[in-house]
Amino acid sequence: MMYELLDPEIERFSRETISRHLAFERAEWSAANLALHQTTQVRETLSHVMAGSPFYQQHLSAALKELPMDEVDLDSLEILPFTTKDDLREHGMDVLSKPVSSAWIFYETTGTTGKSTPCPRDNIDSTVSNTALTVNYASVLSSHPRKHVIAVMGPTELHSTGDAFGEVFRNLGHSVVKMWPHSPVVGYQRALEVMREIGVTALVCTPGVAMALAREATRSGFSPSSDFDVDFIMVVGELVTPALLSNIGSIWSATVYNCMYASQEASIMAAVRGDGQLRTVPLNNYYEIIDPDSGSRVTADETGERVGELVVTHLFQGCKPLVRYRTGDMVRLRPPNKDAPYPSEIMTPLGRVRDVTTIGSTAFSAYELEQAVLEGVAGCYGYQIVIDRDGESGQDRVRVVFEFFDERAADAFDVAACVTRIGKALGTTPSVEVGTIGTIATAGAMVSWKASRVHDKRVADDLERRAALAIAAQRDGARS
Template sequence: MFTLFNEELNRFARDTLRAHREFEAGKWTSERLAAHQLDQLRDVLRYTRDNSPFYGERLAGLSDERIGRFALGDLGDLPFTTKDDLRQNMLGTASQPVTDSWVFYETTGTTGPATPCPRNNVDSIVNNTVLSLCYDTVLRRHDGPHLVAVMGPTELHSTGDTFGDVFRNLGHTVAKMWPHSPVVGYRRALQLLREMPFTGLVCTPGMAMALAKEARRAGLDPRRDLSVSFLLLVGELLTPALAANIGSLWDATAYNSMYASQEASILAAVRDDELLHTAPLNVCYEVIDPNSGTPVQAGPDGAVQGELVITHLYRGSKPLIRYRTGDMVVMRPAGTGASYPSPLLRPLGRVRDRLTLNGNTVHAFDLEQLVLGRLTGCQGYQVVIDRIEGVDTLTVLLETADFADRSGTGTGALRADLMERFGTPAEIRFTDDLGAITTTGAMVSWKAARIHDRRTAEPEAERLAALAIAGQREVR
């Protein structure tokens, strides 16, 4: 509604929606998209050079004439922006005074200084337009009207505002309730879920599993006693295997709903095909080798795998130029006849979350998918790594709901899979309570939440941060 009070913003919002709807309908040619990206890229280069102290210095050599001749293929000539750049320069990376933004967020600051993430109205319009159009296709798969519980932090965090705005755009109702908040807590959250006709949850995978476990402790069966039919999961790595296990806990469809961050905003969103689609009207994407920084060459199927680098194509509060996300991804073309004509993206985990097991480099995605691929009803897992007589070994700890089969069926096959894929002997154990550390992935990292690597004498800083957060969350 705020756009009604600003004619220029109102026009921009309508033009943005029209463009995205035309793209969704397949009315954009590749030539039109390339022209749009180039025009927006040149505009953002001027905007950041002239307004951001950080980019003013970084892009000082780019004259107006040079920018006017700049091509998409020239992006590689510009330096990367890194997380350390954001931490060292803070609001100096922004292209507007914070008072020109409509809201101020920041990163969690659990593994380093919290960095500022102000958003202006342009930020919200372009990102929430993508989410609204994509989620509309998902919600139409489920009987409405929808009442959705948004279970994420609201203080200095975008989750509640973003999903509240998107569901309002689509005519649905939200309740913002954060079970870790002292104002709400698990008991009140479950009471509301029991009393009200909630059809959907927005939360992290860790929260979805923890909430299902707390429901059972309270004598409720989420599959029988609650009306949730879908979960939009955010904030952590989510493999198809984990999504299927979470879905089994709730008798609902679990979606990997977006790929995004506080700093980079929305980079991909789920549609009714349950795949993550990029947003090329808003973002330029590059995939690089994380070690050399050079572009990754596409395989025979057009797919590229490496670290994702993004450049914003709109005049937000803090556009980023060639920002290294620190995340490993696979990006591939949508393919002929795709329902949405943008490349598909699959996050594999953070670059620093990669593991080395007996000489094999292992991505977070591959390990989680293999560990959970044969299970159902899993409501938590952790992998302990030891090195015994020169060999890396694994102990896989699994916490499952009471309806899951713990008879050992499939554990032999899992051990064989781990040996064949990663060369690691493994032991599979079931446990009744892994503790709260497995719920800290969104605050710290997948590795800190899911991996206990005992090959080093001292625990990593991220694991210590995860343990500290878990200690606070254990108190109910």
């Protein structure tokens, strides 16, 4: 990049960053070297935020009086308080460790269900994140060996999607077209036209957009699987299960990857490899798994697996490094296989802590719900789970509505088998039907998976669902 050539310090930093990541990929880092790197960088981040962030100067001061910064290690990090989403909303610009004028670009969170928070990025932020994606996505692209034209279908205003993927795929030698189907400048029809005109071979989008785009293609007389040359799809921005990946693949006849776990605020926390698994990025982040109720660290089981709420501390010193940030998301971390080609933990996002849904007396994560509903289902545009309570018996009732992209897929759907399978997984006898669900499923990335997929009538006033319905209505109006 030209800016690197014009700034010797950034060029040096970029070369060192890519060198470290490639060496890690070659398994040249020992556990001791990684622990030393993480400990050193945790202290660097603490020094950085205490020097530049008004919020952290106050937030961490008491703990760092008890434990000097140069004595903090990965175990004693627990003495520091968590950073929460509410902290970021309340303190806004004071969380930053550098002024916005030091950034190369300014982003912010969507603010759909709460106050937007600033997320500026300088060259350090972008270099660290995009290097991790470039190294990992190279292994994905090796399974699709041709020059690709990749449609990045995400918001661009105040959002990082187009910039990040544009640079990463440029690094890997591929063409990118940025087109957000929900933009009034583009729209679904023009997106489909561009895909055919220029020969788009890959998509980056949310699962909801992948299915909505297929729906629009079918309504326009096209077959997603035969009239387009889509080789692979990278889905991002929402919870994704193996069942959903398989379903989207069945619609497009393409390989579908859950390509990252990330957020505007916390950046890249996991990236997909060619084997389809999400891997942590331990050179960029230090990961803790905590019990969401007690806040205590979760101990790994006999297999090395940990399940709980993810907490991250950034190991790079950009505009807004976060210390012990509670993501609010439940994840499963497990060690890589001994012969794994990339030596970091495998991450499975399970959904937000507050998206846990109790049916009967059993609590289900978002991941468990979606996998139970979609396992074995093909050709589905979307689904809705409706939960209410029987007034006489007091028992929870579950209704699932599936929408299919054509009559053939709907006719092939075995309702009775689906009732049996979902009933066994959820411990209840559901009603299952084929119908229409509208565009609410495309609102997940803007609100939450649960708001766009689950209508829990037991909740008196579901603010997030109301937000999802408003977004869906706005999108329907834009298309009509």
